Amino acid sequence: MLSLLPGNPYGVFIRSFGKAHAFLAQRANSAAFNRVHHISKNDLPYLDAILDWYRSYDAVCSFEIIPLLTSPSLLWHFAKRGLYQSGFYNVLYGLPGTETARFPHIDIRAVEPEEKDLFADVYFTSFGVSKTSANNYVRDSIRTLIDISSxxxxxxxxxxxxxxxAVLSVTQQIGYLGLAATLPSFRGYGCHKALLQVRIEKAASQGCQLVVGQAGVGTISQRNMERLGLRLAYTKVDWTIYSERQEPNSFDPFNK
Incomplete structure (x- = not known):
């Protein structure tokens, strides 16, 4: 998303190592953005090259590990090179439903382009992210979500x-139930569940054959997804390179 900003102000680069894809936002320098996806046990020969690539930009990074693709040897080499387990997320899937969502006390509508700042403000307040210049990259990434046609x-x-x-992303007949956030003063009113059901119905109306999402393990978000028919696919793990310069983030712009 940050790569869509004019002039690439955050120095975004994408590079492939075997079948693994490494993403870098140099000026953001956050493990939430500097991530390696789809690495497998077959990509172990590239591990040092990946770490060296991030080090060449003096950047922290994390690896998103899918159980089916990993091996004890790969995880052992992560530990040997100073990475640690930094997070767990459940990935869920289901079939889109066509029943129209009804929530008498909740009104849901699309975000207008001129409402980007309000959209980002809700995110910041919901997750308790401080509105400092150091977090401008988070604000820009959230605002850019509205500009993406999918x-x-x-x-x-x-x-x-x-x-x-909340966000719905549709690609190749798959609806991704992306970012969702509720302001603290409105929690417990059913907003998360309502937004889930509306997005599932939207995905169905656009011909999606599958909906997927992710949530923290054992969270209300996961339970709401399961109440609407989604099932657990697997639990993924984040491994992050240890850095004395940077404590772990208390927020994740994509996986909450």
């Missing part, structure tokens, strides 16, 4: 007040 971004309102946000 995305549909939503507001949920309670009594005409913005209460929550």
């Amino acid at each position: 995305n549909q971004c939503f507001f949920a309102f309670i009594e005409k007040r913005v209460a929550a946000i």
